[in-house]
Amino acid sequence: MQTQKSFDEFKNEPFTDFSKADEAEAMKAAIEQVRSELGRDYPIIINGEKIDLETKFESINPANKTELVGRFSDADSDESLTEKAIDAAAEAFKMWRSVSPEERAEYLFKVAAIIRERKHYYSAWMIFETGKTWGEADGDTAEAIDFCEFYGREMLRWAGRQPITKLEGEDNRFEYVPLGVGAIIPPWNFPLAIMAGMTLAAVVTGNTTVLKPSPDAPTIAYKFMEILDEIGLPKGVVNFVAGSGTKVGEMLVQSPKIRFVSFTGSKNVGLHIYETAAKTPKGQNWMKRVVAEMGGKDAIIVDSEADLESAAQGVVSAAFGFQGQKCSACSRLIVDEKVHADLMAKVVELTKQLKVGLPTEADTNMTAVINQKSFDNALNYIKIGRDEGGEILTGGSGDDANGFYIEPTIIDNVQPQATIEQEEIFAPVLAVIKARDFDHALEIANDTQYGLTGAVYSANEEKLEQARDEFHVGNLYLNRKCTGALVGAHPFGGFNMSGTDSKAGGREYLLQFMQGKLVSKKVAANKRDDSEAVGSAKDTTAKAF
Ligand code: NAD
Secondary structure (H helix, E strand, C coil), X not given: CCCCCCCCCXXXXXXXXXXXXXXXXXXHHXXXXXXXXXXXXXXXXXXXXXXXXXXXXXXXXXXXXXXXXXXXXXXXHCHHHHXXXXXXXXXXXXXXXXXXHHHHHHHHXXXXXXXXXXXXXXXXHHHHHHCCCHHHHHHHXXXXXXXXXXXXXXXXXXXXXXXXXXXXXXXXEEEEXXXXXXXXXXXXXXXXXXXXXXXXXXXXXXXXXXXXXXCCCHHHHHHHHHHHHHCCCCCCCEXXXXXXXXXXXXXXXXXXXXXXXXXXXXXXXXXXXXXXXCCCCCCCCCCCEEEEECCCCEEEEXXXXXXXXXXXXXXXXXXXXXXXXXXXCEEEEEEECCCHHHHHHHHHHHHHCCCECCCCCCCCCECCCCCHHHHHHHHHHHHHHHHCCCEEEECCCEECCCCCEECCEEEECCCCCCHHHHCCCCCCEEEEEEECCHHHHHHHHHCXXXXXXXXXXXXXXXXXXXXXXXXXXXXXXXXXXXXXCCCCCCCECCCHHHECCCCECCCCHHHHHEEEEEEEEECCCCCCCCCCCCCCCCCCCCCCC
């Protein structure tokens, strides 16, 4: 097992080149390995103890819905277990908070090394559990490695001596200390990268956690727990409680023993958590911190002066990659009416070339959406899009006989403010809106509750600069697609109803899991006399806090 030295400069993990025969063979072997492990039972884990419960819920393969991926002990069935998990984390915090940052970071480097070594194995779990194609699963695995390597290094940086103004006669030091017990509530769509990134950011900063995985992707989260066990992370630092958001999740957010909530998911759940966590129940001695990364209604603007070939490729990849189930996915294409016909011909042609099929097959471009609810929701939005005057250019229907397959769907002539132009669908449904000119395109793009990602294609530098100033999103991309953020290079997080702009994979991210502590020590050389009357002309501290 090769761990990268902590002082190496961070570099993004390269993606796998599956055109190489040996890599393709390795992935096929991993898929068969995982296939042979499907359908097992998984316990919850509290303070390292595996607890098997009678009541279970199932995680299935969305692309082949009769295939059982795993059966999970359901912590919804016994409320005392969530309480027990929080207590275990609180107990472990007493020890973990004083483990050195260097040692904590070393655990993350070890996690990275294990994932790197068995990357296809973890990718294969996501292929079965969440309908990721090979490339999408590989990207998720690479990002998980990146989060470990990046946050490990970041912790070392924050643990160093922090710059502070020198004052004669005092030894002043500013350091960051952990918060306490955190609830980690991830989504299913980056079930390894986001789940591991959220958990390990909290852990490396000295906190302990209760991880409630998404009920749609608990198996890959359990595999992550196995890694933590393998590297010897002390028991109780991460407790694993599988259950629903409305029971286990709700209990975690409400608990007075929880110091912070790290959430990634939909806008409505995020807002509910934000509000709930603001309450200060009896016995809670703090205001909970909430890190909430939420949805998007991300737009790509294609200007009249754009390279249409490259724009079309970017749009199709960002709209239909992982079936449009990325928070950064392009769900609105805003195109200058002068190039609308030419661009749409290219976009439609590329979309028709997409191969929809099983995610286990190497050449599949698109597969099923995550579950029945998502399938029904997508079809409902397609109907609304039609009813509100949209014109279907491709797709428009779905088939849930074997899995939850929605055709890649493009709806043209959508009006600004139409339902499908405003609400996140989280499926392969692209709304196309015509703009009179570039100003109008920006106006349409910004006219949303959200502000996560956006992209502009134009050969005109002035327009790109205008977008830099005026396009109000957390992640803006110029002449490239709006998906595919890389840790370190593209700190990720949105404005407005897209969340608290936490910038995952960025240099401020870890600060959200720590609080600053200033210790000021009077030293012998201190010339200032504490006996000076407070407020006197000589009392230099009188006008400060
Ligand atoms: P979701 O909101 O349905 O669920 C997210 C998590 O919250 C799950 O673990 C769920 O069980 C839990 N949950 C649900 N109700 C809860 C409650 N009342 N209290 C506590 N926890 C609760 O979202 P999802 O379907 O898992 O993920 C898709 C959404 O996530 C999309 O909206 C997408 O845009 C967003 N997302 C955002 C980012 C980002 O970085 N901004 C990244 C990935 C996904």
